[in-house]
Amino acid sequence: MASPIRICFEHFMGSFLVFSIMGLLNFKQNLTTFGMNAFIFSVSAIMIITLIKIAFTDEVFKISLRAALLGGIFSLGFYIYFVAPAHIKIFGLYMSVMAFFHVSEFIAIAIVQPNQVSTDSFVLNHSPQYTIAAVTSWIEFFIEAMFFPGSKQYFIIAYIGFAICVIGEFLRKLAMFTAGGNFSHLVQYEKAKDHVLVTKGVYSWFRHPSYVGWFYWAIGTQILLLNPICIPAYAIVSWIFFNSRISTEEEMLLKFFNQQYVNYQKKVGTGLPFIKGFEKQQD
Numbered sequence: 174m175a176s177p178i179r180i181c182f183e184h185f186m187g188s189f190l191v192f193s194i195m196g197l198l199n200f201k202q203n204l205t206t207f208g209m210n211a212f213i214f215s216v217s218a219i220m221i222i223t224l225i226k227i228a229f230t231d232e233v234f235k236i237s238l239r240a241a242l243l244g245g246i247f248s249l250g251f252y253i254y255f256v257a258p259a260h261i262k263i264f265g266l267y268m269s270v271m272a273f274f275h276v277s278e279f280i281a282i283a284i285v286q287p288n289q290v291s292t293d294s295f296v297l298n299h300s301p302q303y304t305i306a307a308v309t310s311w312i313e314f315f316i317e318a319m320f321f322p323g324s325k326q327y328f329i330i331a332y333i334g335f336a337i338c339v340i341g342e343f344l345r346k347l348a349m350f351t352a353g354g355n356f357s358h359l360v361q362y363e364k365a366k367d368h369v370l371v372t373k374g375v376y377s378w379f380r381h382p383s384y385v386g387w388f389y390w391a392i393g394t395q396i397l398l399l400n401p402i403c404i405p406a407y408a409i410v411s412w413i414f415f416n417s418r419i420s421t422e423e424e425m426l427l428k429f430f431n432q433q434y435v436n437y438q439k440k441v442g443t444g445l446p447f448i449k450g451f452e453k454q455q456d
Contacts, residue, residue, distance in 0.1 A: 188244030260322035334396025341390030379444025423451035
């Protein structure tokens with residue numbers, strides 16, 4: 174089997190190119206109505222999925238399918254941004270941001286932890302709460318776009334949200350590559366033999382830079398969508414999630430590294446507002 178990185182990259186880029194060419198042809202032929210585009214892109218997606226199903230099986234098919242899906246969404250997002258009405262266009266940019274985040278998660282894990290990589294590394298099925306939050310933000314966007322189209326045209330604010338997403342994405346991936354083989358998508362309850370405490374680079378700024386990046390990326394997606402309800406909701410829900418996650422993770426890290434981690438806690442903060450982390454009880 175080819176490497177997961179190659180499988181993911183080839184199918185992401187292949188789908189991206191197919192959808193981009195279709196979008197360019199549609200634009201050239203002035204086929205930009207919703208119904209026509211829905212039909213053309215749906216047929217293209219079905220053809221790509223069918224070809225992947227015929228060519229691959231098992232794990233390769235699962236990776237290929239997800240990568241192709243994300244490549245199509247990445248391309249389609251830009252297409253919507255350029256051809257959709259003004260009050261819808263920022264949703265296209267959001268689609269591209271989401272697609273890039275998930276495919277880059279898989280590729281990053283495949284590089285730093287090749288033995289742990291799986292279809293779960295796309296974090297598409299991160300949790301039911303993650304899915305509910307995403308769908309809720311879509312519902313809010315389209316309800317507001319339908320009844321208050323002007324509210325989705327404050328493009329300077331939307332672009333600030335986009336910039337926050339880019340910075341959050343960069344910080345998270347920088348943290349993953351800095352940690353290398355010590356990084357994991359899951360909290361580790363047993364210390365691996367080669368597990369070391371990483372305190373260099375971006376980890377000298379924050380104890381949990383990958384969570385800091387994800388936290389602000391999540392809020393940035395809602396600023397990008399100009400969702401006045403989901404912006405504070407995402408901030409609150411994300412804070413609750415990361416507060417619990419960091420507490421659990423640091424409890425394990427204190428068991429793994431004892432005083433070394435206590436000293437690290439004293440020097441470097443978590444990076445997230447009002448989150449102190451797990452504090453070891455004094456004997």
